[in-house]
Structure formats: structure tokens, C-alpha cells
Amino acid sequence: YRSTSSTNDVAAEYGKNGENDGLVVFAEEQTAGRGRAGRTWQSGKGDSILCSILLAEDVPQHHLLSLACAVAVAEAIGPAATGGHAKIKWPNDILLNGKKVAGILLESKAGRDGSFCIVGVGINCHQQPDSFPDGLRPTATSIDIESRSISDRISLARRLLTSVDHWLEVAQKSSEKVIERWCKLSIQLGHRTTLIFNGTTF
Numbered sequence: 093y094r095s096t097s098s099t100n101d102v103a104a105e106y107g108k109n110g111e112n113d114g115l116v117v118f119a120e121e122q123t124a125g126r127g128r129a130g131r132t133w134q135s136g137k138g139d140s141i142l143c144s145i146l147l148a149e150d151v152p153q154h155h156l157l158s159l160a161c162a163v164a165v166a167e168a169i170g171p172a173a174t175g176g177h178a179k180i181k182w183p184n185d186i187l188l189n190g191k192k193v194a195g196i197l198l199e200s201k202a203g204r205d206g207s208f209c210i211v212g213v214g215i216n217c218h219q220q221p222d223s224f225p226d227g228l229r230p231t232a233t234s235i236d237i238e239s240r241s242i243s244d245r246i247s248l249a250r251r252l253l254t255s256v257d258h259w260l261e262v263a264q265k266s267s268e269k270v271i272e273r274w275c276k277l278s279i280q281l282g283h284r285t286t287l288i289f290n291g292t293t294f
Contacts, residue, residue, distance in 0.1 A: 093117070095137070097124040099144035100199055100212040106146055110205030113148035116253065125214065136223060139234075141215040141249055145256060148208040152263040154200065158183060159274045160263040161196050161211050164255040166277050168248065169194060169215065169235065179279040186215075187279055191233035213252065217243045 096102055099117040101124075106112040121137040135142060152160060162180045169178040169186060178194075179187045186194035197212035216234035224232045235243040263270050275281060287294045 093119040095119065095121040095123060098122055098212075099125075099142055100197060100210050103144035103146045103210045103212075104199070104201050107148060107201055107208040107210065108203045108205075110148050110203060110208070112146055113208075115146040116143055117146075118143045118249070135214065135216070136219070139216065139218045139223065141213065141217060141245055141252065143213050143249070143252075145211040145213070145253075146208060147211065147260075148203070148205070150260075150264060151209050152260065152267075154198065154209075156263050156267050156270060157209060157211075157260075158196075158198055160259040160270045161198070161213075161256065162186065163270060163273050163277060164259040165194055165196060165213055165215070165252065167259075168252040168255040177277070180274060180277045181279050188233055188235070188238045190279075191231055192216075193233050193235060193238070211256070215248065215252070217245050217248065 093099070093102065096119045099119050099122065102117045103115065106115050106117070119142045122135065122142055125135065125142065151157060162184065166178040166180050166186050169188070176189070181187050181192075184196040184198075185192050186196070194213065194215040199210045199212070201208055201210065216232065218236050219232075219234035220237065221229060223234070235248070259270065
């Protein structure tokens with residue numbers, strides 16, 4: 093799509109038909125992109141990879157699917173950066189040099205042929221520092237910023253889908269391998285973290 097409200101919304105419509113398992117929706121622009129907890133996902137036209145993957149068959153348990161997709165996105169981005177491999181910040185952020193370069197939104201839906209999952213992925217590619225709103229500039233980045241070059245979105249999209257396909261297969265056979273790889277890519281293990289849940293701080 094040249095422009096759509098949200099690739100997750102488009103995928104949800106296709107998900108009503110179980111035969112659409114594996115469908116991927118791409119858009120150059122989202123007018124109502126979203127992240128977790130109702131947050132918005134902002135991106136200029138043609139600046140990012142914005143896509144949603146529809147999974148209707150052999151879907152791993154939600155928690156394992158979340159880990160597998162994070163690993164897949166981080167590995168797809170990794171070769172595009174000069175500052176080291178992309179890292180995972182639980183639950184759904186992918187970081188380059190400590191700044192967010194990508195996000196993942198998992199949604200479960202009910203269709204007439206059964207339930208299905210949508211894996212929404214947004215990867216910042218061509219943004220420059222002034223592309224981000226003031227509040228995001230200290231914490232957001234893009235592949236072009238970190239690599240000091242112009243990234244190839246088509247090659248990255250190919251790596252992304254190949255990586256997701258691979259890690260979904262791994263998840264079906266061995267949750268331990270997914271968890272092991274996730275731990276190696278996690279930026280938080282070994283650090284003290286604070287979690288706020290339902291108004292309570294842990």
C-alpha cells in the first residue's frame with residue numbers, strides 16, 4: 093500500500109480467512125500506526141519498513157512468539173549497522189547503540205476459521221535526527237543514522253521475512269534455542285530494571 097491507516101488493521105481483515113496464513117502487508121505510510129499500550133508509531137512516507145505478518149497456522153504460544161519475533165527482527169537489522177549488532181529491549185523494542193530503531197506489536201484476533209496472530213513490525217530506515225519529534229530525538233534512531241549510509245529497504249525486508257520464517261520454525265522445534273538466542277541479544281540482562289504495572293512499581 094502507498095498509504096493505509098495501519099498495516100495491522102489491513103492484516104486483520106485478511107485474517108478472517110484462514111487461507112491467508114503467511115500473508116504480509118507492507119505500506120509506505122501509515123496514518124494511524126500504533127505501538128503497545130495505545131501509543132502511536134510515527135514515520136514519514138517512505139522512511140521505514142512498515143509491515144504486518146499474518147499467522148493463522150502452527151502459531152507458537154504468545155510469549156514464545158514474542159521472543160522469536162524480537163530475535164528475528166534484531167538479526168535482520170544487525171548486518172545493516174556499523175555500531176554492533178541490534179539488541180532487544182524487552183518486551184518489543186529493538187535498539188542500535190542504545191536507541192530505538194524498531195518496534196514490534198503482536199495482536200491476537202478471532203476469525204471465522206479460528207484465532208490468528210498479527211506481527212506488526214516498524215523499522216526506522218531513512219530518518220535523520222530532525223525527522224523525529226523533539227521528545228523522541230534522545231531515544232530514537234534509524235539505520236541510516238547509525239550506519240552513516242543509505243540503507244536498502246528491499247534487502248532489509250527480504251532479510252526480515254527470511255529471519256522471521258527461520259525463527260518461527262525454530263520455535264516450533266525448540267523453545268530453548270529461541271530463549272538462548274534472545275538472552276544473548278538482550279540489552280537488559282545483568283542490569284537492574286524497574287517495571288510499572290497497574291500503578292505499582294516493581
